[in-house]
Amino acid sequence: MPAGGGGEEAWRWIAWTLAPEPGSLRLSGVGRDVTAEKAQAEALRQAEDALRQSQKMEAVGQLTGGIAHDFNNLLAGITGSLELIRTRIGQGRLADVDRYLVAAHGAAKRAAALTHRLLAFSRRQTLDPKPVNINQLIRGMEELIGRTVGPAIRLQVVEAPELWTTLVDPNQLENALLNLCINARDAMPDGGRLTIETRNVSLAAEAAWDRDLPPGEYLLLSVTDTGSGMPPEVVKRAFDPFFTTKPLGVGTGLGLSMIYGFTRQSGGQVRIVSEVGVGTMMKLYLPRHDGRAEPADAAAEAELPQRARQGETVLVIDDEPTVRMLVTDVLRDLGYTAIEAEDGPAGLKVLRSAARISLLVTDVGLPGGMNGRQVADAGRVLRPDLKVLFITGYAETAATGGSLLDAGMQMLTKPFAMDALARKIAAMLEEPPAPAGDRRR
Secondary structure: OEEEEOOEEEEOOEEEEEEEOOOOOOEEEEEEEOHHHHHHHHHHHHHHHHHHHHHHHHHHHHHHHHHHHHHHHHHHHHHHHHHHHHHHHHHOOHHHHHHHHHHHHHHHHHHHHHHHHHHHHOOOOOOOOEEEOHHHHHHHHHHHHHHHHOOOEEEEEEOOOOOOEEEEOHHHHHHHHHHHHHHHHHOOOOOEEEEEEEEEEEEOHHHHHHOOOOOEEEEEEEEEEOOOOOOHHHHHHOOOOOOOOOOOOOOOOOHHHHHHHHHHHOOOEEEEEEEOOOEEEEEEEEEEEOOOOOOOOHHHHHOOOOOOOOOOEEEEEOOOHHHHHHHHHHHHHOOOEEEEEOOHHHHHHHHHOOOOOOEEEEEOOOOOOOOHHHHHHHHHHHOOOOEEEEEEOOOOOOOOOHHHOEOOEEEEEOOOOHHHHHHHHHHHHHOOOOOOOOOEO
């Protein structure tokens, strides 16, 4: 309500309390001026908003600063190597070219690893979940882990008998486990004991709530060291991107954030138990999966034929001209007929034509109003037996993971090795068409 004061009007907040009068139908009311309290509450709200915005900008600044630092180093290695290659070729000095090619390729692979860690932290990476027995996975890595941590650290593996299966991307889980072991090694510069343990655990409501998980059955993978440990303030920030206690230039600070993002994206959780001077236990909870673990079949994959058979044609849809050029060049080198399209509508036009298409290779994120999944679904209406390979570096807008892809559809994450692309295409073309009515995997 407006109130006079010094010739000016101002609005005041009045809080009313009403009560019936005894023996009467009338109400009595008392009004209290709460304008100052309202102003104080609004000032507090604005201060909290400003603090949250400041914290958000600080986190963004830390993230972008870390990304810029790491990528500038990697780009320097790539561009510098390419410039020297061009110079040496111009000079006719070809002996050094291979060395610079190796340097550029190594920097590019580290850049790819950095983007994968960022996507893992944001839970946007493309996962390929499979039924996995973690005990078998650890056995396959035990020798590598032992060489990585060195002879001064005693490695102990404690396997749970009859361990349940979990549905997880095995490559990402291997990366996470190796990263945890490297962190443990760094925490024990004078040697110590590293214990990797697996257990089946059932979390009731209270225990699950404490871990921010739904009640149910989980596999617990723990990595315990006898190292320096972490104080509570470090534990609190351990999963922040680019946060690290290591010296400048040693580590990116993305390892634990990547593990956290990957585990959460897989339906699990990560917890840290640490005490300064005693050691640290990293605990990964992964949900139980009802099913048998898949056997590794990498050797069979490597033996697949890579040359095209007569008449095999591949349609490639990608809005990035460089990627499109590289993929089609590889396909043509292997004997495939390659047809290019730069967006979804252009690719759909080819699919509507009379051209023979053995396989569709498409990016997921496409301009022109149609993403790769939409093009594939429309193509399947026109050509029910069409096989589809999605190539993507970011796949939130489409089905990701094997369980959400139709039969005859697979996914390859950018950046990929060209021989991996060739093997994937050969494997898909070797597969028989999916039976009608069995489109979902």
